[in-house]
Amino acid sequence: MTNLPPHTESELVELVRSSDVRAPDSLHRHVDALIASRRRRRLAPPPRLLGATAVVAAVVALALAVGHNGGSGAPAMSMREAAASTLRAATLPAPPESRTYHAQLAAAVDGVPFPYWEDRFGWRSTGMRSDQVEGRAVTTVFYSDSSGRRIGYAILAGTPAPRIGGGTIAWRGGVPYRLLTVHGAAVVTWLRDGRLCVISGRGVPSAMLLRLASWSEHDATAS
């Protein structure tokens, strides 16, 4: 119970109305970013003035979004390409648990380790593969749970990380996680030490992916 419980309804009303609980800084920052984004859209020329230019721009943006990279070296990344490796078959044996850090596997990209989830969540590493996506090395570790569901966890080498657009943002521990759907599978992307991470799995809800992603961010990298 509280130290000073309200004894009357008027005291209760006063207690509720006097609350000065402040929203977390991360929420303030997120709202500020939304407002800034809205302002930028307002300042942009109206679409009808752009005419065909707008249509061309939209097609180019769509081409980038669906993976038709023109090789322009633009920092935008095809989400389909990045997520595709998480849904492919493993070509390498599963990395074992790190001997040094219990929360990590003995596999990493640019010093960013893959998390060890078996004890905590029941997701066991089952394989690995390496790919090249738009000139970047992508390493993916696959995990499976007892019901046979499969998750791919990809880390793209190199900085700065390519930009990923679309979807919705969920903040966990001050880190923005982007939630999307690609090829009918839920996908979560975020940055760890500046490297783009992508996690995806068919039949695995985005809430579960988000929980796994945010746990690895807080525990695996911090340890």
Place this chain on the structure above:
Amino acid sequence: MRTLDPQSLTQHVDRLYRAAWALCGGREDAEDLVQETFARVLARPRVLSGEHELYYLMRVLRNTFFTSRRTASRRPVTVATLDDIVVADPRPMGQPEQALEMEELYATIATLPEDFRLALVAVDVLGLSYKEASRALRVREATITTRLFRARKLIARALTPELAPEPPRIATGRREETRASGVLPSGEPS
């Protein structure tokens, strides 16, 4: 009629967060709810017909809350582990006693029946007038008065140890049911 100025929304973040916390009962859910509410509001230009911005935000918050709850109910239920427990922000307010008090207060509000909770959040947490609250929640002003009265009574009882808990009120007839839902037959006084 006026267009909603996005910049003016920043002043409402804290109050909306408190309202969301009281609705959801948890800080993390509240943060998500407020984010989603602002994302919806800012998705396109909004025209207000002379209304207070907070009234409009309460409407969107309520709708977003219902939508997110429906979505969540369709997801498989997962059991939280120790890793899911978020350590409380050590700096929510100046005094730990007050922080504990507020944690408990919002958690108690979140246990209220939904109609009562929304009324209390609209009037006591957000500070809307009865008229604004009734419009935001799409019920009669008199219904807001009744729900608020009951909500405050329930909260006061829950937070005051020496008061015996009131047994749950069970609807005994159609009139009680219609009152509880806020939908009254036309012409019937509330």
